Amino acid sequence: MHEYCFASNIGFMMIFKHSTGIKMLTKISQVLAIGLAACFFSACGGGGSGSGGTAGTAGTGSTGSTSASDQSLVSAEFAQDTVAAPSLNSDQRRRAESLMSIWENGEPVKAYGYAENIDDGRGVTWGWVGFTTADGDAIAVVEEFERRHPNNPLTPFLKQVRNKNVTDEAGFIRAVAASDQGEFKKDFEAAQNQQSDLKYYNPALEQAAQLGLKTAAGIAELYDSDINHGVDGVNAIIKETNLTVGSSPAEGADEIRWLSTYLDIRYRILAADNTWKTSTDRATIFKSAIVVVGNLNLNGPIHIESPQYGNFDIP
Numbered sequence: 001m002h003e004y005c006f007a008s009n010i011g012f013m014m015i016f017k018h019s020t021g022i023k024m025l026t027k028i029s030q031v032l033a034i035g036l037a038a039c040f041f042s043a044c045g046g047g048g049s050g051s052g053g054t055a056g057t058a059g060t061g062s063t064g065s066t067s068a069s070d071q072s073l074v075s076a077e078f079a080q081d082t083v084a085a086p087s088l089n090s091d092q093r094r095r096a097e098s099l100m101s102i103w104e105n106g107e108p109v110k111a112y113g114y115a116e117n118i119d120d121g122r123g124v125t126w127g128w129v130g131f132t133t134a135d136g137d138a139i140a141v142v143e144e145f146e147r148r149h150p151n152n153p154l155t156p157f158l159k160q161v162r163n164k165n166v167t168d169e170a171g172f173i174r175a176v177a178a179s180d181q182g183e184f185k186k187d188f189e190a191a192q193n194q195q196s197d198l199k200y201y202n203p204a205l206e207q208a209a210q211l212g213l214k215t216a217a218g219i220a221e222l223y224d225s226d227i228n229h230g231v232d233g234v235n236a237i238i239k240e241t242n243l244t245v246g247s248s249p250a251e252g253a254d255e256i257r258w259l260s261t262y263l264d265i266r267y268r269i270l271a272a273d274n275t276w277k278t279s280t281d282r283a284t285i286f287k288s289a290i291v292v293v294g295n296l297n298l299n300g301p302i303h304i305e306s307p308q309y310g311n312f313d314i315p
Contacts, residue, residue: 092298096220113180115173133166148187153178200226212250215296263287281308
């Protein structure tokens, strides 16, 4: 985002350049030179960096917050093109889940057969959203898979999963990979998708409705956050965001400002956690590649350049 300000003794002209085009705002007025100088200083950010929308670095506690003036410009630029989104359409959801798959598995396609112990105290993390075996998160998925396709590769592990204690982790990891092949693949993936809807997507829609979020970007961010932090964890971030902003969008807060603040708070939480501190791009990239550029509809292509995850183009 760039701003160029030109002042004279009869008025000023501001040109706002955005990735989607250039808008020119012209206002002519008779003002004193000293007044114009003050206007120039304020509009162009004299005396400070005035930059917004750049990803922060670990430990800064900020994702590069968009300034108040930037917020209004982004809002105005995209207000006429942004569609209210009580849920995500098929393309928006595909792009959102491609982003989540990058964060979860390092690739933009759902890795249903992924499984490993990442040493976070939650047993084996597996599936495209990272179900875990030591905290009960995986029970419903394995049970649903068994209901759809009895005597599958995970059947021998059902009791261990229910007990939240998978003793043969290597065997479980092999069983997950085998379940995503051949006759089991369709039911295995359907079981994961059903449970991810129940645990994460549907709660995100409910949270968005309660908050008054209207954009696909807002819903997608809550969806990813629910997968990463759990619904209770996200509710805590929401509460802090509302307190910081002063209200929710349902109560009149600007959605872009609210979402930007939410991402700053989420970044701080990720950076402070030993397990998540290498995942801060999950917040910074969403802010810089989605929110700051005004892609609130999650239109494609979405270009990702992440030091932590790599570079991707999501069509």
